[in-house]
Amino acid sequence: MKAFLSETYGSPDVFRLAEIDTPVPGAGQVLVKVLALSVNPADWHCLRGKPLFARATLGLVKPKATILGCDIAGRGEAVGPGVTDVEPGDAVYANLLDTGFGGFAEYVAVPVAVLAPAAPTLSFEEAAAIPMAAVTALQGLRYHNEIRPGQAVLVNGASGGVGHFGVQIAKASGTVVTGVTSTSNLDLVRSLGADHVIDYTNEDFTKTGRTYDLVLDTIGNRSVGELRGALAATGKAAVTGFTSVGLHLGLAVRGGRRIKTVAAHVTSKDLDQLNSLVAAGKLRPTIDRRYSFAEIPEAVRYLEGGHARGKVVVNVAPT
Numbered sequence: 001m002k003a004f005l006s007e008t009y010g011s012p013d014v015f016r017l018a019e020i021d022t023p024v025p026g027a028g029q030v031l032v033k034v035l036a037l038s039v040n041p042a043d044w045h046c047l048r049g050k051p052l053f054a055r056a057t058l059g060l061v062k063p064k065a066t067i068l069g070c071d072i073a074g075r076g077e078a079v080g081p082g083v084t085d086v087e088p089g090d091a092v093y094a095n096l097l098d099t100g101f102g103g104f105a106e107y108v109a110v111p112v113a114v115l116a117p118a119a120p121t122l123s124f125e126e127a128a129a130i131p132m133a134a135v136t137a138l139q140g141l142r143y144h145n146e147i148r149p150g151q152a153v154l155v156n157g158a159s160g161g162v163g164h165f166g167v168q169i170a171k172a173s174g175t176v177v178t179g180v181t182s183t184s185n186l187d188l189v190r191s192l193g194a195d196h197v198i199d200y201t202n203e204d205f206t207k208t209g210r211t212y213d214l215v216l217d218t219i220g221n222r223s224v225g226e227l228r229g230a231l232a233a234t235g236k237a238a239v240t241g242f243t244s245v246g247l248h249l250g251l252a253v254r255g256g257r258r259i260k261t262v263a264a265h266v267t268s269k270d271l272d273q274l275n276s277l278v279a280a281g282k283l284r285p286t287i288d289r290r291y292s293f294a295e296i297p298e299a300v301r302y303l304e305g306g307h308a309r310g311k312v313v314v315n316v317a318p319t
Helices: 041-048 052-058 124-128 131-141 161-172 183-191 224-229 245-255 268-279 293-304
Strands: 002-005 016-019 029-039 071-079 091-095 107-111 115-117 152-156 176-181 196-199 212-217 231-240 259-262 287-292 311-315
Touching (some): 029 091, 029 124, 041 052, 041 293, 071 124, 091 268, 124 311, 131 231, 161 176, 161 268, 224 231, 293 311
Parallel strands (some): 152 176, 152 212, 176 196, 287 311
Antiparallel strands (some): 002 016
16 A cells, blocks of 8 residues: 655655555454545644654654554445454544554554544545544533533634634534634634634734633643633633643643643544534534645645644545
8 A cells, every 4th residue: 555654753855655565454443445534733743753842752763653644534444353333335534643643544454442433424535624623622622521501612723623623512512602713714713603703813812801611722822821811710721732832831830720731532432422513513624725645745734834724634535
């Protein structure tokens, strides 16, 4: 099979397209023929080995994972011993962040614990856009066990990969949603269901005097003090994604129980919950750009620029 290898840290220029052996599914695994995938910030952070402290787990000198790629969608090709609820030909989607990556390839062996049936109303590209970003939004919103109908929820970065799912999930939970984004994305965020929008180029959500029961910060560009200023008396904040070392330390030391960083760990249960929202018409990915398999380096480069609206996907094989 074909796969993009990244055997050293660096820019997308270090990717190398190679022919390698197709994996064989082991116990509890499904061999998936990848038909679509999406790129995530985790991909380019791991590609560059940044932030540097992350190399303690990624690999000190060179990457441990030589095939990146977290989110995939495709069809089951074969199943390993012990797999009874997936059959060859089934449409599935999965997130591979906790299982060693491997999505930038034509086939990947996926543990059933991070895999779920793909919603039949979605294309493979749309299904591949969901796992990492939507589960991060879902786990961030419920991190403090506080999301309830009628609450005031603010999503910082409301037009990005995690943020645009956060707006939809918060709205589906019956909350009053405020989305923070740039001028060009205000209409998009409104279309996702936001009750209010804030243009961060003209207004600072931490200085408006308005407060929120829950803040989902997908950008990580605000200090602990600033986030506290946007919270109601019993409000809480969840910060997702790769943020600065200083912010992480600040959250750990001064954030207390009210402000926490959230690292998503995708499970089949979460994917099934997202499928229910899709089936109810309450969740759908926004796709900014589509690339071919050969253009994976360009897709990662574009996402790294930081201006994607929604998700960036790759069509691995015509369907």
